[in-house]
Amino acid sequence: APGLYIVATPIGNLGDLSPRASMILSQADVVAVEDSRVTAGLLRHIGVKRPMQPYHDHNADAVRPGLIARMGSEAVALVSDAGTPLISDPGYKLVRDARAAGHTVVTIPGPCAAIAALTLAGLPTDRFFFLGFLPSKAHARAEAIAEVAAIKATLVLYESGPRLSACLSALAEGLGDREAGVAREITKKFEECVTGTLSTLAARYAEAPPKGEIVIIVGPPGEASPATLEDGEAALVEALTRLP
Numbered sequence: 001a002p003g004l005y006i007v008a009t010p011i012g013n014l015g016d017l018s019p020r021a022s023m024i025l026s027q028a029d030v031v032a033v034e035d036s037r038v039t040a041g042l043l044r045h046i047g048v049k050r051p052m053q054p055y056h057d058h059n060a061d062a063v064r065p066g067l068i069a070r071m072g073s074e075a076v077a078l079v080s081d082a083g084t085p086l087i088s089d090p091g092y093k094l095v096r097d098a099r100a101a102g103h104t105v106v107t108i109p110g111p112c113a114a115i116a117a118l119t120l121a122g123l124p125t126d127r128f129f130f131l132g133f134l135p136s137k138a139h140a141r142a143e144a145i146a147e148v149a150a151i152k153a154t155l156v157l158y159e160s161g162p163r164l165s166a167c168l169s170a171l172a173e174g175l176g177d178r179e180a181g182v183a184r185e186i187t188k189k190f191e192e193c194v195t196g197t198l199s200t201l202a203a204r205y206a207e208a209p210p211k212g213e214i215v216i217i218v219g220p221p222g223e224a225s226p227a228t229l230e231d232g233e234a235a236l237v238e239a240l241t242r243l244p
């Protein structure tokens with residue numbers, strides 16, 4: 001049926017492509033892709049060949065109207081190189097404009113590195129806040145961290161290997177030395193999730209920057225966070241009442 005189909009694809013293990021995702025991709029009139037070489041590999045894996053339209057940050061504004069127009073009579077599928085489209089990936093404006101034009105929007109959910117990492121780290125999952133990629137420059141990064149320091153929730157961030165240690169140090173500095181997890185190469189051969197405090201993880205990865213793709217999970221503020229001024233004052237007042 002005509003419309004827009006948001007299709008999640010594997011984040012490493014091709015076995016994670018769902019049968020429904022496979023069916024939608026094989027029936028799509030056109031597949032909007034980040035990188036046609038990456039998606040060609042996926043389509044080859046399921047033995048189909050479909051027309052592809054590159055759709056990425058640099059051409060999205062130019063090609064979006066054409067894709068929206070096609071949705072009136074054709075099935076347009078959107079995929080990212082890996083994982084769920086729109087999650088630190090292009091797509092939200094395509095969905096917005098498809099809705100505005102009255103087209104059907106259907107999602108085919110599946111792998112997402114942020115959610116997969118949350119299931120590995122053993123930190124609270126009842127409330128979490130997704131930060132995507134922090135700015136790479138130290139000052140902007142520190143500002144972004146300060147903005148979320150008071151949020152009572154687990155934090156989820158995407159990061160690259162070379163920047164991991166510096167990012168963990170900046171998080172320890174800005175949030176206090178909370179419990180955290182570094183999930184790497186999820187669903188791939190060298191999948192691992194290393195847990196510890198932010199400062200111990202920063203030290204560990206300073207020696208050897210890890211390879212591959214990474215999600216950082218930071219636990220919510222708790223006992224491990226540094227005492228605030230108010231806490232100190234309250235303790236002092238309480239101690240004074242016990243003086244002889």
Ligand code: SAM
Nearest residue numbers: 011083084087088112113158159185186213214
């Ligand atoms: N839309 C994708 C999703 O649903 O996860 C995320 C796209 S974002 C451009 C790519 C980032 O996701 C990587 O830099 C890394 O932080 C994270 N990532 C993707 N695949 C991963 C994997 N297999 N293991 C760990 N992190 C991964």
